[in-house]
Amino acid sequence: MRDTRAPTPAQFGWLLAAVTATLAPHAIELPYWLAILCASLIAIRSALLWRRGKPPHQLVIVLVAVAAGIGVRFEFSHFFGKDPGVALLAVLLCLKLLESRTTRDLRAAVLLAYFLQLGLFFYNQTPGIAALALAGALLTTTTLLSLEDAAARPVAQLRTSAVLLSQGLPFMLVLFVLFPRVQGPLWGLPSDAYSGMTGLSDTMTPGSISQLGLSDAIAFRAEFDGTPPPPSQRYWRGPVLTRYDGRSWRPGFSTIAREPRYEPSGRAYEYRLTLEPHNQPWLLALDFPAADIPKTRYAGDFRLLAEQPVRMRTRFDLRSYPATAVGKVEDAIVLAEAQRLPANVNPRSRALAREIATEGAGPSEILALTLERLRGLDLTYTLSPPLLGTHSVDEFLFDTRQGFCEHFASAFVFLMRAAGVPARVVTGYQGGEINPVDGSLVVRQSDAHAWAEVWLVGRGWVRVDPTALAAPSRIESGLSAALPDWDVLPLLRRPGMDWLRDLRHRWDAVSNTWNQWVLGYNPDRQRDLLERMGFPQPDWRTLAMLLGVSAAGLMLLLLAWAFAQRRQHDPLDAAWTSFSRKLARHGAARHPWEGPLDYGKRLAMTFPEHAEPLRTISEDYARLRYRIGPADPHSVRLLARHIRRLKLK
Amino acid sequence: MPARPDASRHHIIASRRHLVTLRRHLDRWLFRVGPPEPSPIVLGQRRIFVLPTPAGLAFAAALLVMLIASINYNLSLGYALVFLLGGVSVASIVHAFRNLLHLSFSPGRAEPVFAGESACFHIVVANHRPARRPALRLTAHGAAVPFEIGAGDGADVTVPVVTATRGWMTLGRVRIETTYPLGLIRAWSVLVPDQRCLVYPAPEPTPPPLPEGASRNLGQRAGAAGDDDFAGLRTHQPADSPRHVAWKTLARGGPMLTKQFSGMDGGEIDLDWNDLPANLGTEARLSRMTAWIMAAERRGLAFSLTLPDTRIATGRGPQHSTSCLQRLALFGTDVAADA
Numbered sequence: 010m011r012d013t014r015a016p017t018p019a020q021f022g023w024l025l026a027a028v029t030a031t032l033a034p035h036a037i038e039l040p041y042w043l044a045i046l047c048a049s050l051i052a053i054r055s056a057l058l059w060r061r062g063k064p065p066h067q068l069v070i071v072l073v074a075v076a077a078g079i080g081v082r083f084e085f086s087h088f089f090g091k092d093p094g095v096a097l098l099a100v101l102l103c104l105k106l107l108e109s110r111t112t113r114d115l116r117a118a119v120l121l122a123y124f125l126q127l128g129l130f131f132y133n134q135t136p137g138i139a140a141l142a143l144a145g146a147l148l149t150t151t152t153l154l155s156l157e158d159a160a161a162r163p164v165a166q167l168r169t170s171a172v173l174l175s176q177g178l179p180f181m182l183v184l185f186v187l188f189p190r191v192q193g194p195l196w197g198l199p200s201d202a203y204s205g206m207t208g209l210s211d212t213m214t215p216g217s218i219s220q221l222g223l224s225d226a227i228a229f230r231a232e233f234d235g236t237p238p239p240p241s242q243r244y245w246r247g248p249v250l251t252r253y254d255g256r257s258w259r260p261g262f263s264t265i266a267r268e269p270r271y272e273p274s275g276r277a278y279e280y281r282l283t284l285e286p287h288n289q290p291w292l293l294a295l296d297f298p299a300a301d302i303p304k305t306r307y308a309g310d311f312r313l314l315a316e317q318p319v320r321m322r323t324r325f326d327l328r329s330y331p332a333t334a335v336g337k338v339e340d341a342i343v344l345a346e347a348q349r350l351p352a353n354v355n356p357r358s359r360a361l362a363r364e365i366a367t368e369g370a371g372p373s374e375i376l377a378l379t380l381e382r383l384r385g386l387d388l389t390y391t392l393s394p395p396l397l398g399t400h401s402v403d404e405f406l407f408d409t410r411q412g413f414c415e416h417f418a419s420a421f422v423f424l425m426r427a428a429g430v431p432a433r434v435v436t437g438y439q440g441g442e443i444n445p446v447d448g449s450l451v452v453r454q455s456d457a458h459a460w461a462e463v464w465l466v467g468r469g470w471v472r473v474d475p476t477a478l479a480a481p482s483r484i485e486s487g488l489s490a491a492l493p494d495w496d497v498l499p500l501l502r503r504p505g506m507d508w509l510r511d512l513r514h515r516w517d518a519v520s521n522t523w524n525q526w527v528l529g530y531n532p533d534r535q536r537d538l539l540e541r542m543g544f545p546q547p548d549w550r551t552l553a554m555l556l557g558v559s560a561a562g563l564m565l566l567l568l569a570w571a572f573a574q575r576r577q578h579d580p581l582d583a584a585w586t587s588f589s590r591k592l593a594r595h596g597a598a599r600h601p602w603e604g605p606l607d608y609g610k611r612l613a614m615t616f617p618e619h620a621e622p623l624r625t626i627s628e629d630y631a632r633l634r635y636r637i638g639p640a641d642p643h644s645v646r647l648l649a650r651h652i653r654r655l656k657l658k
Numbered sequence: 659m660p661a662r663p664d665a666s667r668h669h670i671i672a673s674r675r676h677l678v679t680l681r682r683h684l685d686r687w688l689f690r691v692g693p694p695e696p697s698p699i700v701l702g703q704r705r706i707f708v709l710p711t712p713a714g715l716a717f718a719a720a721l722l723v724m725l726i727a728s729i730n731y732n733l734s735l736g737y738a739l740v741f742l743l744g745g746v747s748v749a750s751i752v753h754a755f756r757n758l759l760h761l762s763f764s765p766g767r768a769e770p771v772f773a774g775e776s777a778c779f780h781i782v783v784a785n786h787r788p789a790r791r792p793a794l795r796l797t798a799h800g801a802a803v804p805f806e807i808g809a810g811d812g813a814d815v816t817v818p819v820v821t822a823t824r825g826w827m828t829l830g831r832v833r834i835e836t837t838y839p840l841g842l843i844r845a846w847s848v849l850v851p852d853q854r855c856l857v858y859p860a861p862e863p864t865p866p867p868l869p870e871g872a873s874r875n876l877g878q879r880a881g882a883a884g885d886d887d888f889a890g891l892r893t894h895q896p897a898d899s900p901r902h903v904a905w906k907t908l909a910r911g912g913p914m915l916t917k918q919f920s921g922m923d924g925g926e927i928d929l930d931w932n933d934l935p936a937n938l939g940t941e942a943r944l945s946r947m948t949a950w951i952m953a954a955e956r957r958g959l960a961f962s963l964t965l966p967d968t969r970i971a972t973g974r975g976p977q978h979s980t981s982c983l984q985r986l987a988l989f990g991t992d993v994a995a996d997a
Contacts (some may be wrong), residue, residue: 091731115712116841120720123743127724130733139735146739150746158792160806168841173753177745184741191729321732476946528734567752 013111013530019157019163021058022113023049023168024122027148028106031125032099036142038132039623040084044094046077050103057107070108074100081159083299113154122149134528135520140424147174183559189552190532208287209436209457211248214257214398215405218436219413222392224454228438229293230521231450234279238295240440241484242331244460245293245452247437249310251346253426255354256401258434260417261346264309271311273299275332282325283524293437293452295329296472302327311335311470322529336469339431344464347431355402361428372430372465376473379424381437383478388412390480414476414483418459421475431464435472439484458483502540534607581640584649585630595657605631619657628653685831685848689955694698694828694852698764698784701834706758706847708751714842717747754845757791757836761807765829766814770983772948779829779853789837793838798829821857824944824987829853844956850875858948858987859941865949868959869927891915897975899958926972927954929982930964932967944986955979965989 015269016024016481029051036044050073057064057072064070077100085093109115120211126142126149150170158166208228210217229245231237251261264270277299292305294313302325306314315323338464365382386406394411397404402420405412412420418434425432439458441450462472477484526534539547539555589608597615599608609627629648633640710718721740728736766780779798785791785807792806799819807813820829835846891904894914904915929950934943947963954961955976962972963982967989970982 100773116716120716123739124721124724126734127727127736127739128726130735131731132735132738134735139738142735142739146743149921150840153842157838157841158806160792161790173746173749173839174742176749176752177742177747179749180745181738181741184744187739188737188741527738530734570752 013113015110016056016112016115016156017159018061020112020115020152020159021054021109023148023152023155023166024106024109025058027056027122027145027152028102028118029140030148031122031129031145031270032102034129034138035095035099035125038092039096040080042080043077043084043100046593047099050100050107054107055104064108064110064115065319067108068103074104077104090449091128091131092519095125095131098125098128115152119149120150120500122152134522138191147171150174168381170501177417180563181560183556185530186535186538187552187555187559188281189352189549190530207291208285208454211250211260211289212257213248213250213361213419213434213436213459215394215401215419216413217418218415218457218459219392219394221454221457222226222413226454227561228287228452228454228456229282229284231280231282231295231441231452232448233450236333237280237443237450238278242295243440243450244435244458245295245438245441246435247291247293249462250434250436251343253349253419253423254352255399260310261433262309262340262342263312264340265306265314266498267306269298269300269307269311269558270309270333271297271333273297273330273333275330277328277330279326282327283521283529284319284323286320286322288318288320290316291319292319292325292327293333294327295336297330298334299328299330309340309428321531322524324525324529324533332506334469334509336464337458339464339469344431347433347464348426350423350426355400355427356566357403357407358420358423359427362424365424366428369422369428372463375428375430376425376463376465379421379428380473380475380478383421383424383475386410388417390414390417390476390483390588415459417475417479418461420460425461425463433462435460435462439474444514444517444521446514447521450482465582487656515599579640580649581630581633581645584645584652585634587649588626588630588652588655591655592657605634616657619655622655623652628654647650694850696763696897697852699757699849699851700760700762701838701847701849703755703759705849706845708755708845710839711842714747714844716964717743717842721747722760724858730859747840750840751843751845753839754836754843757794757838758834758845760787760790761794761834761916763832763834763849763851765851768829768853768855770856770858770987771803771821772858773824775821777821777827777855777857779819779855781815781817781832781851781853782812783807783815783834785810794834794836797833797835798831819855821855824857824859824941824989826988827857827865829855837852843994854968856884856984856987858983859944861949862942865946865951865953868950868953869929869933891917899955901956902958925962926973928962928964931966932964940990944989945948948983948986951979951982 032047032051038050039047042079054064056062072260078097081093081096081100084096086096088095098121101126102118102321105114105121107119109118122145126145129138129142130146132138140436146169147170150173151166154173155169156162159171162167163463185389193273209221237243248260249263250258252259278295280295282294291308292313292315297311298305298307298313302313304316305325308314313327315325361382362379365375365378370377384404388406389411390413391411392413394413394416395409397409397416401416402423405416405420415434415436422432422434425550436459438452438456439460440456441452443449444451458476460472460476462470464470474484519543522566535552536547539551544551545557585605592598595616597612602613605627609624609631612627616623626648629644629651633644633648721743724736724743725740727733728740762784764782768777768779768781771777781796783794783796788809790809792808793803794807796803796815796817797806801818801820803815803817805813805815817829817832817955819827819829829851831847832849832851835844837844838928843939872985891907892915894903894916898916902917904912904917907913907915929947931943931947934946938946943975951961951963958974960972960974961982963970963985965985968985970985
């Protein structure tokens with residue numbers, strides 16, 4: 010069999026290049042020992058190739074494979090799922106490379122390499138990664154080509170496979186647009202499928218939000234129709250935390266309904282929210298979303314929820330009414346929970362709250378007094394506050410006096426509750442940055458924020474942002490403006506990095522388009538596109554029909570090409586044939602044995618009135634046909650024109 | 659039961675025969691393989707067939723798994739990669755097809771051989787397109803010959819075919835195929851060039867000595883010992899065998915001379931079918947006579963050949979030997995008369 014030939018060094022070289030290009034971007038995600046193992050296996054193979062050495066004994070390979078398998082099992086504690094899967098495939102590919110002896114082995118390695126190019130997209134689907142994967146696919150395809158056409162020069166091989174890839178491009182585009190998209194997963198995914206998604210969690214402990222403050226990753230984007238709301242109204246609601254155990258805050262009781270528990274009123278803002286996956290159901294809508302948003306549900310604490318945890322980048326068309334009054338009528342359970350405090354924590358704060366409660370008459374006054382007292386405490390807003398002990402609120406308010414937003418919110422809510430006013434912590438994002446390139450509002454993880462809500466009779470839940478007491482600019486201008494100079498900020502939030510920020514804006518705009526149209530091309534978007542193309546209510550039948558039409562179009566093109574191939578004759582012969590055919594219609598067909606000169610003489614005698622042109626044409630043809638070397642194209646065209654213009658009576 | 663294996667073998671043979679008949683029908687109907695075609699045979703698009711190779715099927719299976727992974731993990735770029743590779747394999751169908759399209763085949767030489775040797779059929783393949791035709795393969799009688807043709811060039815492909823029996827051997831079905839560019843798709847065509855090779859009978863490995871001299875007493879050597887001894891040089895005559903030209907002398911710049919061996923001119927023998935032992939079968943007789951003709955030719959003896967149906971008068975030289983061998987090759991076959 011052909012496939013048992015030993016591959017040439019050049020073929021091996023291509024495969025080595027393909028494997029290196031495929032695995033290099035994986036190195037970040039792979040466990041470090043595995044990355045080193047893969048790199049050394051590739052290096053050993055390269056050395057063997059260089060020195061024309063024999064691959065190691067099969068037993069060695071099996072031992073390394075088993076050891077790597079055990080290592081992967083220890084690393085991930087299971088075998089199923091994308092992370093161990095990719096790790097095992099990577100080792101397998103390197104070992105296959107090492108033990109390859111025949112072209113068949115090389116083909117198997119090529120298939121593994123294609124798999125691993127797909128595997129890159131598990132972690133990252135940026136344009137850069139797409140380009141790397143494409144480069145890998147090009148080299149891998151060149152490996153396949155070199156197995157067939159070993160004689161061609163390397164540059165020619167590379168060119169041919171680039172041509173093949175570019176010829177596959179139209180096919181890819183059509184299928185990408187028309188292939189019926191299914192919202193995955195097809196079956197239960199392993200637990201690690203959604204690991205590595207950052208975002209708010211539904212628990213808040215001191216330090217949990219300041220950790221997010223260091224991340225530049227995008228949480229979501231919002232594109233407003235018209236002007237976006239002012240920064241002071243950009244509160245994007247996440248988990249609402251009511252239960253407090255002295256250290257951490259957790260969500261309290263909340264209903265979930267198809268309708269919101271409020272009447273939206275005031276000015277409306279329409280926007281499209283593109284949410285990065287965070288594996289949580291809440292949507293981070295601007296306070297307070299309208300009543301008729303499809304495929305969502307409304308929580309009793311005014312969050313907007315998706316039907317499923319958001320596990321892929323998703324778009325929502327939303328409308329919000331920031332001025333709505335909410336929660337005028339509130340559940341007794343909710344209010345009771347919003348007043349409960351654990352005993353024996355923060356005695357000093359309790360004392361302060363009691364003092365305020367006796368001073369103030371009624372919740373509104375208590376609220377005002379609390380804010381005033383807090384302002385008087387001269388608290389500092391910082392991203393890296395000192396660690397706190399058991400009585401965290403006491404220590405923050407009276408000892409360290411340094412805290413991030415979660416400290417402020419948590420201390421404020423504690424004081425309010427101790428003074429007898431229902432209050433709760435709300436987490437989410439505040440602010441966001443308008444990208445001047447495409448005008449969208451970009452909200453990053455570093456915009457994560459915690460604020461408070463107080464329930465007042467007759468007014469319902471009222472938002473209070475205690476952070477604004479210490480750092481008003483946090484609300485108006487964002488994190489970097491609010492922090493003292495000595496604080497550590499994410500690189501791009503630092504002042505004086507304008508040029509970098511500008512670059513970042515541009516890149517964000519590009520990747521937003523990429524996200525919307527390439528990565529976010531899902532069943533909904535497919536339906537949208539088809540509707541815009543003029544197919545009302547498209548379903549899988551429309552797609553099948555369109556695919557069929559495209560396939561038929563492709564076939565027609567190929568057929569046309571095949572016919573063109575058949576007609577591709579020598580133009581000189583074609584001209585002569587048309588001449589003979591023309592005269593055949595006048596009863597003077599050329600005999601098969603007749604040469605052009607003889608034929609010309611006979612024609613001149615048959616049609617004496619046209620003797621001159623007929624003889625010229627046949628003499629020209631004979632001269633052009635039987636000359637040494639190829640006929641001059643201009644003369645051929647001239648002859649063809651003479652023949653076309655020849656008119657016989 | 660002892661009968662069973664035998665019965666099953668019969669069954670297998672019978673089914674194999676069915677398969678062979680089916681193949682022939684399929685060839686005639688689907689691949690339009692019939693009698694030898696006039697040359698040159700140009701591959702048009704209607705006679706090129708395309709199917710995936712096993713590697714292509716494995717590739718398709720891999721793409722399917724990759725597609726399922728993309729659906730399951732909602733990898734938009736995964737879809738893109740799968741569709742791109744799918745597009746590449748579709749494009750490679752066209753490339754494979756094009757690699758065979760308009761190739762032109764003409765039969766070349768096929769020198770006579772002795773039965774048991776490999777007959778070398780030369781096929782001239784011309785490429786009129788100004789582009790390379792890489793990774794082609796020509797298969798006939800189970801032997802595959804890889805080759806490639808440059809732009810606007812031609813190739814003389816030699817297909818070795820093992821011979822078994824004497825007589826005319828036709829080249830028969832020839833398959834031209836290519837798995838270019840990626841080995842995923844095989845394009846092929848079947849052609850029957852009008853080409854045959856004459857197969858002489860296999861010479862007897864250890865024949866008895868030649869029936870020399872006037873004496874027709876077989877089995878006895880009439881000539882003196884040292885038949886093959888070098889006896890001197892004489893001027894060359896056009897009828898002399900090139901094997902006896904004194905090339906060394908010529909190479910040194912000397913005249914063209916012919917080497918003479920003792921007994922060379924003296925011998926004139928009769929190779930007569932009827933003088934062979936009566937218990938010898940037809941093929942064994944032909945083999946022995948073939949061996950004798952070769953021996954006589956080597957020694958420059960003049961000989962005549964008598965077969966039951968013909969007689970070739972005494973002669974000498976390669977021409978004479980060839981026509982005698984031809985008679986032997988075709989002895990008893992229908993084409994003997996016109997050969």
